[in-house]
Amino acid sequence: MKKWMLSVGFVFTLSAFATACASSDAQNAASTGAADQAITISAKNFEFDQKEIRLKKGDTVRFTLKNSQGRHAIHIDGYDKDIKDNDTVTFTANRTGRFKFVCSNMCGKGHSDMVGTLIVE
């Protein structure tokens, strides 16, 4: 009898766990969304490894910045997005055009050379 009660308790605990995990997965999916494109930009003194990024209008993009040297950040004009080092920003490219992205962290003498273009077609 005791053994039977224990196993019922165990199964109940397991299913409660499974429910909790499933709902947090659903929340994660809702907050991060499914990205059409994942772009990682690597920055060093004083350039980005990608100077031109092309997206299709409506694409959801996950932008990640990794600094390999120095301290840089990215600001994307027109979309008003800021990405810090080791940070990922997700957004939908819902405006077409050419948008400048620049280093937004004063990093040294080559700071103003750190520019690129995001092209949304």
Ligand SMILES: [Cu+2]
């Ligand atoms: Cu800079």
